[in-house]
Amino acid sequence: MISLVSRFLDITHYTIENKLLIYKTIIKPIWTYNIEIWGCASKSSQAILQKVQSKILRMITNAPWYVSNLTLHEDLKIPNVREVIFEKYAKHHRKLETHPNPLLQPFTGHWTAKTTEADPARGPAMR
16 A cells, blocks of 8 residues: 555655645545444554554655654544544443434443543553
């Protein structure tokens, strides 16, 4: 996937805004498709997606090695993978709670959202 993305983003005459638009309209929908299911995925599986996202953001900005991934996310206003997973996961479960199908009711109430206060950079924790 990185080689495919690099073809789009390595073109030097695109501005950062245009590269971000390509990311938001083409690349992000690919990895966020059915992402609410990743809410119960292991941290190592989520870390794989985060590494890919960080590499793509580095391609977009052509950032040097000493710029942190956190800085890239903050400057570009792009949430990290864990935040996106949590947002979609929570939205999915809120929809389940109000769904008229009674067969879905046993699947509600099995999740809680709790923000990790010890390390806010890690973001929300799902338990």
